[in-house]
Amino acid sequence: xxxxxxxxxxxxxxxxxxxxPHVAIAxxxxxxxxxxxxxxxxxxxxxxxTMLRRAEVVERVTVPLSAGLLTDTAAYFESLDEYRKGxxxxxxxRLNAATFAAVSNGRMLVDDLASxxxxxxxxxxxxxxxxxxxxxxxxxxxxxxxxxxxxxxxDVSDMSAQRAIDRLVDAGVLHQTSKGRRNRVxxxxxxxxxLDHFVERSKRILVPRVQGNQLAFxxx
Numbered sequence: 701x702x703x704x705x706x707x708x709x710x711x712x713x714x715x716x717x718x719x720x721p722h723v724a725i726a727x728x729x730x731x732x733x734x735x736x737x738x739x740x741x742x743x744x745x746x747x748x749x750t751m752l753r754r755a756e757v758v759e760r761v762t763v764p765l766s767a768g769l770l771t772d773t774a775a776y777f778e779s780l781d782e783y784r785k786g787x788x789x790x791x792x793x794r795l796n797a798a799t800f801a802a803v804s805n806g807r808m809l810v811d812d813l814a815s816x817x818x819x820x821x822x823x824x825x826x827x828x829x830x831x832x833x834x835x836x837x838x839x840x841x842x843x844x845x846x847x848x849x850x851x852x853x854x855d856v857s858d859m860s861a862q863r864a865i866d867r868l869v870d871a872g873v874l875h876q877t878s879k880g881r882r883n884r885v886x887x888x889x890x891x892x893x894x895l896d897h898f899v900e901r902s903k904r905i906l907v908p909r910v911q912g913n914q915l916a917f918x919x920x
Contacts, residue, residue, distance in 0.1 A: 708726065723755075723795060724795040728780055730747055731744045731780055732783065765802045768794075769798050805898060805901045808901065812897065813840050817836060819890070820836045835864050839873070843888040847861045850862075869886065
């Protein structure tokens with residue numbers, strides 16, 4: 701097993717191969733070696749992201765590209781079986797499909813978040829210098845907030861922070877989820893909905909289809 705892992709490390713370190721086939725084969729070989737009694741699947745999927753990051757294909761990955769490998773577990777394990785018989789094409793195709801699906805899903809999320817932000821901006825009435833405008837942008841990354849978050853993030857007083865929150869409540873951007881007047885928490889439902897939809901899409905099997913001149917992904 702040690703020699704097999706050494707060979708895998710040498711192969712995974714190569715830089716002269718197309719990235720996605722290289723990653724797919726390294727992943728399949730690791731799963732074939734199966735060096736641990738537990739955790740081989742998680743480690744093998746981590747290898748996918750490590751190699752993609754090292755190849756500078758991605759800088760940040762919101763949802764693991766490898767998650768797409770497991771949307772159809774039967775097909776995934778079948779592709780590993782084919783690899784062990786000497787056919788690398790099925791596992792390469794599966795990783796390619798998972799990668800394009802993740803990219804498509806990520807673009808949908810970006811579009812949903814941008815649309816939500818535009819609706820927020822259109823609904824707010826405030827002075828140009830008001831912290832409320834900066835808070836709108838912060839909500840995209842932090843859709844659940846409290847007064848202390850606003851104070852800390854924008855270096856403003858308790859009163860200024862609460863004024864910005866109240867403006868967004870009045871505009872329908874935020875609503876309070878906690879009870880009472882102490883330790884209050886607010887959330888931006890549209891941002892959370894966009895994230896929920898993103899997660900739900902990632903659970904579906906997305907199959908690449910050519911529609912006209914465009915590559916589209918159809919949920920199965």
